[in-house]
Amino acid sequence: MMRFHVEPRDVPAHAAARRLGLTAEEFDQVADRLYRRGFPRPDPDTNRFDLDAIDQWRRLRNGPLFGLAPAAAAKNASDVVGDRVRTMRRGVP
Template identity: 40%
Template structure:
């Protein structure tokens, strides 16, 4: 709120929202709900499972590549940018419903 005698225009603190695609290790860790220390401790195992390496020029992680990796890890496939059920999920649901009766 402006003081009554302050007639100077004030710009917004953030004029444009920027959603970065490349993020440092701490934010990549947060994306996976891990602390930076937990993330670093698990990186070798992540890389064995195909987790994307940081970009060589920046050392930052690509959030899109991380999302693609997560989707693959959970069997999510895409058709024309539209998510579908994880592989085998429909038959799993049918089997569980049949077991309930």
């Protein structure tokens, strides 16, 4: 029987901390600040962290260096419609 080594992508907090170069204790101390900055939260069912999401978050911190830009913030639909109506009234296509 052939066996394959599987590298888990969802990992416990201590492994997520290691990905950031922190100890588990250091991660616990800064976790709330990281979450406020958009750090990916653990899965609500497994309480595991997605390493790919962590890596992407880290890349986005320095997005221009990686040719990335943060996702655009969602716009309020009423603002968008209002802008379009004002543009149409001015006769601009």
